[in-house]
Amino acid sequence: MQPHLVRFSRVGLWIMLALPAAFMLARLAQGEALAMDLFEPSGDMAVRLIVLALLPGPLTDFFGPNHLLRNWLAVRRNLGVAAFIYALLHLVLYATDLGSLAAMLDEVGLPGIWTGWLALLLLLPAAVTSSNRAIRLLGLRWKTIQRIVYPALLASFAHWLLLESSWQKAAIHGAPLIIAWTLRMTRHLQTPRRKTI
Numbered sequence: 001m002q003p004h005l006v007r008f009s010r011v012g013l014w015i016m017l018a019l020p021a022a023f024m025l026a027r028l029a030q031g032e033a034l035a036m037d038l039f040e041p042s043g044d045m046a047v048r049l050i051v052l053a054l055l056p057g058p059l060t061d062f063f064g065p066n067h068l069l070r071n072w073l074a075v076r077r078n079l080g081v082a083a084f085i086y087a088l089l090h091l092v093l094y095a096t097d098l099g100s101l102a103a104m105l106d107e108v109g110l111p112g113i114w115t116g117w118l119a120l121l122l123l124l125p126a127a128v129t130s131s132n133r134a135i136r137l138l139g140l141r142w143k144t145i146q147r148i149v150y151p152a153l154l155a156s157f158a159h160w161l162l163l164e165s166s167w168q169k170a171a172i173h174g175a176p177l178i179i180a181w182t183l184r185m186t187r188h189l190q191t192p193r194r195k196t197i
């Protein structure tokens with residue numbers, strides 16, 4: 001693709017990624033929703049985007065690179081950074097709802113809450129090393145850092161399950177990855193290993 005078309009489609013992607021956040025903030029600003037009403041959409045978006053960022057790796061391993069998967073892989077970093085931004089928005093909404101650092105520290109020992117903090121901390125290294133410059137500087141270590149997103153996702157599912165009485169929604173969000181990893185494993189059992197994350 002021409003460089004200006006790549007830039008244009010990336011701007012379009014970021015506009016799409018920003019829209020749900022813009023709607024949430026508009027509802028908050030107009031008094032249609034309280035900060036606590038937005039925990040759910042912001043947390044859901046963070047998890048959805050992590051899942052979307054992790055899916056093309058195993059799918060490419062199974063199906064081989066095709067046009068769709070190549071384009072999906074090309075925007076994987078954007079999806080990961082957007083996931084981190086939604087997780088930060090989720091935290092800002094939580095801080096707004098609680099209203100003070102003391103109240104937040106009071107809750108930090110609860111399993112449903114510290115697992116959220118852990119998920120955020122584990123997302124941080126991949127988010128801060130998402131630039132082209134970081135890829136060049138870190139070389140092979142860059143991929144190792146990106147793999148920390150897997151434990152981050154596990155921590156966010158633990159956080160979700162500990163806070164929510166119903167597990168069905170979390171299971172629906174995790175199912176595509178479980179299917180993709182199962183497909184990847186069947187491919188690895190049949191052929192020598194190809195490397196993607």
Ligand code: HEM
Nearest residue numbers: 039040043044046047087091094116117119120156160163
């Ligand atoms: C930074 C620390 C975090 C804190 C203090 C926190 C806090 C909370 C709270 C209070 C809720 C609402 C529980 C309820 O109303 O029942 C919640 C829900 C949720 N959080 Fe977090 N969270 C954090 C980080 C994260 C991260 C990093 C993710 C994902 C990457 C995440 C994903 C979710 C999800 C998916 C839900 C459930 C939404 C639903 O009901 O569908 N949280 N969180």
